[in-house]
Each structure stands twice: as structure tokens, then as C-alpha cells.
Amino acid sequence: MLAYxxxxxxxxxxxxxxxxxxxxxxxxxxxxxxxxxxxxxxxxVMANLNATxxxxxxxxQQYAMYLGNLARGDMGPSFIYRDMRVQEILAxxxxxxxxxxxxxxxxALGLGTxxxxxxxxxxxHATDYAVIAVATFGITVPNFVTAPVLSLxxxxxxxxxxxxxxxxxQQMILPVIALALPQIAVIARLVRGxxxxxxxxxxxxxxxxxxxxxxxxxxxHALRAAILPAVSYMGPAAAALLxxxxxxxxxxxxxGIGRYFVQGALNRDYTLxxxxxxxxxxxxxxxxxxxxxxxxxxxxxxxxx
Amino acid sequence: MSDxxxxxxxxxxxxxRSLWATAWLRLRRNRAAKASxxxxxxxxxxxxxxxxxxxxDYAKVxxxxxxxxxxxxxxxxxxxxxxxxxxxxxxARVDVEAIAISPGLVRIDIRSARAIDxxxxxxxxxxxxxxxxxxxxxxxxxxxxxxxxDISQLYFLAGTDAIGRDLLSRILIxxxxxxxIGLLATGVALLIGVVYGATAxxxxxxxxxxxxxxxxxxxxxxxxxxxxxxxxxxxxNIVLMFIAVGCVEWLDMARIVRGQTLSLRRREFVQAAExxxxxxxxxxxxxxxxxxxxxxxxxxxxxxxxxxLLESFLxxxxxxxxxxxxxxxxxxxxxxxxxxxxxxxLFWPALTMTVLLFALNFLGDGLRDALDPKDR
Numbered sequence: 001m002l003a004y005x006x007x008x009x010x011x012x013x014x015x016x017x018x019x020x021x022x023x024x025x026x027x028x029x030x031x032x033x034x035x036x037x038x039x040x041x042x043x044x045v046m047a048n049l050n051a052t053x054x055x056x057x058x059x060x061q062q063y064a065m066y067l068g069n070l071a072r073g074d075m076g077p078s079f080i081y082r083d084m085r086v087q088e089i090l091a092x093x094x095x096x097x098x099x100x101x102x103x104x105x106x107x108a109l110g111l112g113t114x115x116x117x118x119x120x121x122x123x124x125h126a127t128d129y130a131v132i133a134v135a136t137f138g139i140t141v142p143n144f145v146t147a148p149v150l151s152l153x154x155x156x157x158x159x160x161x162x163x164x165x166x167x168x169x170q171q172m173i174l175p176v177i178a179l180a181l182p183q184i185a186v187i188a189r190l191v192r193g194x195x196x197x198x199x200x201x202x203x204x205x206x207x208x209x210x211x212x213x214x215x216x217x218x219x220x221h222a223l224r225a226a227i228l229p230a231v232s233y234m235g236p237a238a239a240a241l242l243x244x245x246x247x248x249x250x251x252x253x254x255x256g257i258g259r260y261f262v263q264g265a266l267n268r269d270y271t272l273x274x275x276x277x278x279x280x281x282x283x284x285x286x287x288x289x290x291x292x293x294x295x296x297x298x299x300x301x302x303x304x305x
Numbered sequence: 306m307s308d309x310x311x312x313x314x315x316x317x318x319x320x321x322r323s324l325w326a327t328a329w330l331r332l333r334r335n336r337a338a339k340a341s342x343x344x345x346x347x348x349x350x351x352x353x354x355x356x357x358x359x360x361x362d363y364a365k366v367x368x369x370x371x372x373x374x375x376x377x378x379x380x381x382x383x384x385x386x387x388x389x390x391x392x393x394x395x396x397a398r399v400d401v402e403a404i405a406i407s408p409g410l411v412r413i414d415i416r417s418a419r420a421i422d423x424x425x426x427x428x429x430x431x432x433x434x435x436x437x438x439x440x441x442x443x444x445x446x447x448x449x450x451x452x453x454x455d456i457s458q459l460y461f462l463a464g465t466d467a468i469g470r471d472l473l474s475r476i477l478i479x480x481x482x483x484x485x486i487g488l489l490a491t492g493v494a495l496l497i498g499v500v501y502g503a504t505a506x507x508x509x510x511x512x513x514x515x516x517x518x519x520x521x522x523x524x525x526x527x528x529x530x531x532x533x534x535x536x537x538x539x540x541x542n543i544v545l546m547f548i549a550v551g552c553v554e555w556l557d558m559a560r561i562v563r564g565q566t567l568s569l570r571r572r573e574f575v576q577a578a579e580x581x582x583x584x585x586x587x588x589x590x591x592x593x594x595x596x597x598x599x600x601x602x603x604x605x606x607x608x609x610x611x612x613x614l615l616e617s618f619l620x621x622x623x624x625x626x627x628x629x630x631x632x633x634x635x636x637x638x639x640x641x642x643x644x645x646x647x648x649x650x651l652f653w654p655a656l657t658m659t660v661l662l663f664a665l666n667f668l669g670d671g672l673r674d675a676l677d678p679k680d681r
Binding site for chain 2: 015018022023026027136139140141142144145147148149151152156157242243246247250251261262265266273276277280
């Protein structure tokens with residue numbers, strides 16, 4: 001399995017290379033530059049700026065330089081936040097985004113599994129219908145609707161929780177709920193379906209026949225099979241959380257990297273955008289790998305050579 | 306979809322009609338889907354004709370009615386008239402002595418140190434609250450006069466936005482934009498996905514491997530980041546939105562069509578066409594693609610809400626359609642900014658979006674159940 005993990009990591013390098021290349025050239029083909037302002041700068045100032053940041057060299061040279069620096073862990077200077085390296089800016093935002101995303105992911109997995117199991121155990125009863133209703137709502141309503149509405153209800157109208165900011169655990173509640181809700185819904189639906197199937201399977205019937213307590217049958221035998229679809233959904237879920245955090249960070253005014261991405265793109269801050277794309281891509285690739293390995297641990301039928 | 310219910314390609318109309326007739330029957334038995342269909346038709350009509358019959362243009366600004374509450378009663382309300390008249394005439398540099406308000410009409414006595422110019426009425430007309438202002442009587446010395454003006458009756462059923470545009474008209478036009486983008490971008494996704502998937506499935510072998518590997522790689526990427534880059538860097542025009550959104554959503558379609566093609570490829574009529582020496586491209590076009598259409602339509606109805614969502618997501622971030630044109634995402638973003646003092650600005654667009662998405666999803670699920678007996 002270690003060999004498999006290593007091979008997968010090596011296999012990810014071409015993927016990352018393609019992403020970096022595509023993002024780099026896409027940005028450079030586009031019109032506009034980081035130093036375009038309403039008042040045009042003097043030609044000499046412009047030339048000096050371009051020379052400082054290496055923008056006056058041929059594109060392929062800039063590309064080679066960027067790749068070289070990236071390989072050494074340097075993402076280059078930001079074009080807009082003067083005197084800041086991109087890795088410094090991202091190092092500030094990343095902990096916020098990761099904390100937000102991981103909390104949401106854990107909440108989604110926990111609550112989603114719980115709701116899915118409850119619904120499956122009481123199939124076609126009120127609990128089941130309630131869970132299905134919540135899941136349908138969560139899947140249908142996007143988080144750019146739920147996030148402002150949650151903020152409106154719980155922060156503005158009721159005043160129970162802070163509407164924005166970061167640092168105090170209370171300020172995490174609303175963003176995490178807004179971010180996790182769609183994933184809770186999807187996971188609940190997946191687990192419900194798999195659980196219903198698992199409860200009818202032979203090994204669960206055998207366990208029941210042996211007279212194991214009902215709770216034990218569900219938790220030890222049925223759940224293990226029922227949670228598999230949820231685990232394999234973790235990859236897409238991570239991607240959805242990354243996208244969702246752009247919205248949530250904007251609505252709740254959080255200092256994460258999602259904000260830098262949109263702002264950076266609007267300001268043509270080439271290196272900052274590249275840095276965000278690289279971080280996100282690495283994150284997704286590594287996360288997919290972890291999910292695959294986890295799958296093998298949970299499902300003894302899966303073996304990676 | 307199982308092969309048995311697929312309409313044979315050249316078997317005539319009767320067979321294919323029966324499939325759709327059964328599907329229609331099944332759909333009509335599904336209450337949620339039926340209600341959704343009604344809601345969607347209503348929303349499509351509202352988007353198509355609503356902006357034509359709406360009392361206000363979606364871009365018309367009423368500076369005196371900024372963020373007014375939704376109300377069934379006409380604006381201006383009684384307590385707004387006096388201050389508005391005073392403010393207008395202060396600009397005209399005359400003193401207001403008395404204001405009498407009767408239904409639909411306001412009478413204002415004014416006095417000035419100099420002779421009153423009859424053109425003073427223009428200051429009243431300039432306000433959105435009054436129209437047809439006229440001088441009723443003038444005193445002998447010309448330094449006092451009574452003005453009369455009709456009071457407008459403006460209905461803002463959903464209130465107005467942060468710069469005084471009618472929210473209802475804006476919701477109607479954004480429905481049109483969202484539905485239009487939903488349909489057209491789905492078309493783009495459909496085109497790419499069907500052609501790509503059919504080609505991969507038909508050619509098979511190494512080409513298929515590589516093509517599907519590419520889909521897998523793209524699938525694992527947070528593709529939305531690339532769409533954002535695309536939209537930011539190449540300007541925000543609607544055509545680009547279609548392409549950008551379509552480029553993200555084609556992956557599922559490609560996978561589904563490939564799967565269908567793989568099973569169709571082994572069918573006798575495809576083999577017969579091959580034996581007759583029909584070119585691969587023609588087989589795909591004449592035999593493969595028409596036979597995948599049933600499945601494609603099902604997934605299309607489920608793709609439309611996703612496309613609308615993606616467009617609104619981009620608009621929410623300020624990367625979508627540009628002012629004064631609007632879309633549900635833009636309206637929700639504006640509502641979120643103003644929710645402290647004008648919560649209705651968030652409420653109505655969010656409600657519209659929610660209802661629209663619910664209806665589309667329920668109808669999509671209903672259609673899938675109706676057309677795909679295996680999946681029930």
C-alpha cells in the first residue's frame with residue numbers, strides 16, 4: 001500500500017504540471033495587467049515595474065522562471081500586496097480556510113451519517129421523511145443563499161451569533177453550518193440508501209440470527225458497509241467545500257484564501273492567483289489519495305497493489 | 306435506461322410515441338413533478354412576458370424611493386408627500402406656506418420675496434412623486450401662488466433596491482436571464498458531452514482510455530476555479546458565461562453517453578452498419594447519438610438547475626452579468642449586502658431562486674423516474 005501511495009503521489013505530478021501550465025498561460029493571454037490603473041502610469045515607471053517583476057521578458061522565460069521558483073517553494077512576489085511573497089499571504093489565509101473546511105467536513109460526515117442511519121432504520125416513517133426533506137433542501141438550496149439567510153436570521157434578526165469576523169469559536173458556527181449543509185444533505189442521502197441495502201444483506205441477517213444486540217448489528221456490521229459511498233464521496237465533497245468557502249468567506253468576511261483568489265483574479269495579481277490555484281490543486285490531489293487509501297482500510301475487498 | 310425501452314432507430318413513430326406516452330402517464334402520477342411543471346411554466350412565462358407587463362423598467366431608478374418596503378399600497382405614502390414637496394420647492398428657493406393633500410392631488414401655497422416664475426412647477430415635476438404640476442392661482446403682486454400637482458401612484462410590490470429600482474421588475478428580468486443561461490449553457494454542455502462521450506465509446510481501446518482518463522483528471526479538479534479565471538480575464542459577457550459554464554458541466558454527460566455507446570456498439574444494427582462499410586463518423590451521428598437521446602434528456606433536466614446555480618454563483622461573486630442587467634445571483638448578493646436595513650431585498654430573490662431550483666430538481670427527478678423504469 002505504501003508503494004501504491006508513492007506511485008499515486010508521483011502520478012499527481014503531471015496533473016499538477018498541467019494545472020500550473022494551463023493557469024499560467026490562460027492568465028497571460030488575457031488582456032489587462034496588474035499595473036493597469038485608472039490613471040495610466042508614466043512609461044518609464046511602467047517599464048521599471050515590469051522589469052522589477054520580470055514581466056518584460058519573453059513569456060516562456062517567465063514561465064520557466066516561475067516553475068523553477070515553484071519547485072524551490074517560492075511562489076514569487078505579489079503584484080498588489082507590495083513587499084509580500086505569495087507564500088506569506090497564503091500562509092496567513094490557509095489556516096482559516098483549512099480550519100473552516102475541515103470542521104465543515106467532519107460535521108458533514110458525522111451528522112450526514114447519523115441522519116442517514118436514522119432515516120434508514122425508520123424507513124417510511126416520519127423520521128425518514130423529515131431527513132429526506134432536509135436532504136432535498138440542502139441539495140437544492142445553494143450556499144450563497146443559505147449563508148446570507150443564516151446570517152440574516154441568526155445574526156441580524158435574532159442577534160444570537162456574530163455576523164462576521166474570525167477568531168472566536170462562536171464566529172465559526174454560522175460559516176461552518178452554511179458550508180456543511182449541502183454536504184450533510186448529500187451524505188445523508190448516500191448513507192440512507194446504502195444502509196437500507198446493508199440492513200437487508202446476508203451478513204447483517206446472520207449477525208441478527210446470532211442474537212447480537214440490534215445496536216451492535218447496526219454499528220458494527222451494517223454501518224461499515226453503509227459508510228463506503230460516503231467515503232468515496234469525500235473527494236468531490238472536498239472540491240465542493242473549496243468552492244463553497246469562496247462564498248462563505250465573502251459573506252462572513254473571513255480572512256481565508258478564497259477571498260485572495262477572487263480579489264487576486266480581479267486585480268490581475270498573477271502570482272497570487274497562481275499560488276491559490278497551486279495550493280487548491282495540491283490539496284485536492286492529496287485529499288483524493290487519502291480518500292482512496294481510507295477506502296482500502298474500510299473495505300477489505302479493495303486491495304491496492 | 307434499459308435497452309428494451311429505447312425506441313428502435315428506424316422503427317417508425319408509433320413505438321417511440323408509446324415510450325413518451327408511458328413516460329407522460331408516469332409523470333402525471335407524480336404529484337411533486339406535476340406541481341413543479343406548473344410552477345416552471347409559470348416562471349418561464351413570468352420571465353418571458355413579465356418584464357413586458359411590469360409597471361416599471363428593470364433599470365429605471367427612482368431616487369426618492371430607495372429601499373422602500375414591499376407594499377400593496379401605492380407609493381408615495383401619505384407621510385412622504387409633504388417632505389418631498391418641501392424639498393423640491395426648497396431647491397426652487399420659494400417658501401412653502403401650506404400643503405393640502407387630497408387623494409391624488411396636492412395643493413401647495415408658496416411665497417417668495419421676488420415674483421414667482423411659473424417655471425417653478427418644473428421642480429415638482431422633476432420628482433417622481435408628482436406629475437402635471439401647474440400654477441392654480443397667483444396673487445396680484447405675483448409673490449404668492451398656489452400650485453397643484455397630481456400625486457403619482459407607483460406600486461413596488463416587492464420593494465425597491467439600494468438605488469431605487471423596482472425589485473419585482475428586477476426579479477422578473479433575472480428569471481429570464483437565469484432560464485436563458487440555463488437552457489443555452491446546458492446546450493453547450495450537451496453538445497460537448499455527447500460528441501465526446503460517443504466518440505470515446507465508439508472508437509474504444511486506447512483512445513477511449515486516454516479520453517476518459519482526461520475526464521477523470523478534469524473531474525477531480527476544482528474546475529470552478531478555472532471558470533472564475535476565464536470569466537475574470539476575458540471580460541464578463543454573457544456568451545462567455547455560456548461557454549464557461551457549459552465547459553464545466555459536460556463531464557457527467559460525456560461519461561453517461563460513453564457508457565450508453567459502449568452497450569449500443571455491440572448491438573446488431575451498429576454491427577450491420579459497420580459490415581455495410583458506413584464510416585465511423587456516420588455511424589456515431591446516425592445510429593449512436595439518436596439512441597442515447599432518451600438518457601441524455603433525463604440528465605439534461607437535472608443539469609439545467611446545476612447550470613443556473615453555477616451562473617448565479619459567478620454572479621454572486623460579481624463575475625456574472627453586468628449592470629444594469631441582473632440575475633438572481635446578483636440580486637441575492639445585493640440583498641446580502643443590504644440585509645440589515647432592507648431584509649426583503651434578500652428575501653424575495655432568495656425565495657425565487659429556491660422555488661426555481663426546487664421545481665427544476667423535482668421535475669428532473671420525476672422525469673428520470675418516468676423515463677427510466679430501471680431506476681425507480
